[in-house]
Amino acid sequence: MKDWKGFLKKHRKAALLILFALIVFAGFSVTSALHVAERRAAQQSQTAADAGSDSGQAADGSDAEETSLTDSQKKLIESYDSKTRKLIETLRAGVWSASDGKYTVRFYDDHYVETANGEETSHPFAISACEYGNNGSDTEVDTIAFETNAGTYIATYTLVKSADSESAGQASLSCSAFALSGTAYQRSDATEKIAVEGLDGEAESLLGDKDAFTDALSRWCSAHYPAAVKATWNKNVTIDYEKGLVVTAFTLSSDDSGSSASVTGSATPVISVTYDRNAGTYEFSV
Incomplete structure (x- = not known):
């Protein structure tokens, strides 16, 4: 211990310089560590933001995939003949409902909106084929192939013609793609104002x-x-x-x-x- 004190007395100036250097080094190390921590925090924050952005884009993309037409559906729609376009107009003409109105289907040019117990879902579709038929008198029965994003489904459109030329007759539509598969949905013309x-x-x-x-x-x-x-x-x-x-x-x-x-x-x-x-x-x- 005495030797150590003696050494410090003899080399006081050198010891002070060494101590100063240690303090500066320690301060620099702390400052450097803080900067590294700040950079890491910023990087993590940016990564989290990017992840959130990517997640949002993925969700939007998923929704878009569910509601947008496929290339195959687009080509089918572009190739519609006059009879197919008229059939689309017929489907659009009213609201199709079943089970006391708890299930409904509304058609548009390139998708239909289905309501099941108050919840709506939109389904892109295109008609890929249609076989028109009738019983020779008052009933028309058409078999339609709907191409949806979930696959191809067969629908049957039935129209019992009215003796009154001004009436549209009674129409029904059943399709394996609907929530009530195999059930005939009846067409009704919605009242504009209750x-x-x-x-x-x-x-x-x-x-x-x-x-x-x-x-x-x-x-x-x-x-x-x-x-x-x-x-x-x-x-x-x-x-x-x-x-x-x-x-x-x-x-x-x-x-x-x-x-x-x-x-x-x-x-x-x-x-x-x-x-x-x-x-x-x-x-x-x-």
Whole structure:
């Protein structure tokens, strides 16, 4: 110990220089380590952002694949003859529904939208073949091949012609691609605007703007109960003042007499309406 102290006394200046060098080196090392850590953090943040961006692009790409036409479908559509185009117009002419309106199909030029228990899915399609037929008198039966992204499916279109030339007749469509495979979906021409009846002044004020409500109800019925022409208020309202919600119900009918059987084919359809007074939006359910 004495030797060490003696050495420091003799070499005091050199010892101070060495100590200073050690302090500078330590400071430089700490600063360098901080810079490395910052760079790594920035790189990790950028990597995470890139991963999120890639994930979003992948999700968008997946959705696009599900809703876009394949090259094969595009070629089929481009090669449609006049009869096929007329068939597409026939499919588009109405809403196809089954099981009391819980299942519907709406056709467009290059895809159809299917509703099953209130949930919608879009399916690109093209007609790859069609065999037209009839019984020689009042019934037309066409066999159609739909090429979808999930494969080729066979559909059967049946039209029982009306004796009245002004009527479109009764049409049905079944397809193995639909949610209810093998079930005949009936065509209905959706009413553009539902007649809303039975509301008193107070009830009207609780449901917001009457025209906005009628438009929203008409759009919903066109997809779920296309044959409905009238909605009659059930005269019961529940109000949640805390959440700003108004809940009530309406009974649908298919003609002015109040008959509801032809709307669904069986039970009387009663729909629940929830109006969000804060957002000004409507939700409908069965």
